[in-house]
Amino acid sequence: MGSAPSGFFPLPRSSVRGDIPREVSGHHRTMTESGKPILYSYFRSSCSWRVRIALALKGIDHEMVTINLIKDGGQQFSKEFQALNPMKQVPVLKIDGITIGQSLAIIEYLEETRPTPRLLPQDPKKRASVRMISDLIASGIQPLQNLSILEQVGQEKQLTWAQNVITSGFTVRLLTWPPHSSGADPTEHGRPVLCRRRG
Structure with missing residues (x-):
């Protein structure tokens, strides 16, 4: 599988078949044998x-x-993963006997x-x-510059398109950010999680 990118914590090899885990084919299972929740993720996914x-x-x-999301044409398109998430997107979290897609829904749960x-203010x-x-x-930002959209935009325009979308969204974000925030408490405004954006 090669070296793992910085900040990436791979699953032990005993639980993995290539890059697709055994748990995918048995998608009715909600926990690993250790009883831990399972997060289906990719290191380039800011949602994850x-x-x-x-x-x-x-x-x-x-x-x-x-x-x-890139190898083999995108492993999110496999029948096994689509059984977990018909939207063919990461992240997916199996926890407490249920399967949840969409990062904000997972975090709210x-x-x-x-x-x-706390991750949200009281x-x-x-x-x-x-x-x-x-x-x-x-x-407003992320879906407009995801891989599926950039492929439709075309190779020559991808960078400009993504930069425009991100700049526009971040400008609004700065204008609407609570001016009274002291930044002393990292969870005060949910910054580290709900508003996380990479790249």
């Missing part, structure tokens, strides 16, 4: 990074399965079922602000 950060901040021990430490107005910015990233 959000969930990984949330799991780390909450101290939730889990297994991670690599779904390579973790927050509701494992409330300590104040409803601040929570609304965090969710607004989170949706801006997850809906």
Whole structure:
């Protein structure tokens, strides 16, 4: 499988068949034999990074399965993975007997079922602000410069397209960021997780 990219924690080889895990074909299972939640992820996926950060901040021990979005034409398109997530996207989290897709839905579930430490502010107005910015990233920026969209844009225009989308979204993000934030508490406005964006 080669060397792992920086910041990537691969699943032990005993649980992996190539880059596709044995758990994928048995998608009715919700836990590994160790009883840990399973996160289906890819190191280039910023959505997956959000969930990984949330799991780390909450101290939730889990297994991670690599779904390579590029290799073999994209392993997310395999029948095995589509059985987990018909949208053919990562991340997917198996936890507590259920399978959850969409990073913000996963993080909200973790927050509701494992409330300590908090990822969202207690104040409803601040929570609304965090969710607004989170949706801006997850809906207004990211989908417009994902691989599936960039392929439609064409090779020559990909970089310009992605830069314009990201710049536009981040400009709005800066304008709407709570001006009273001191930044002393990393979870005060949900910054490390809900608004995480890589690249």
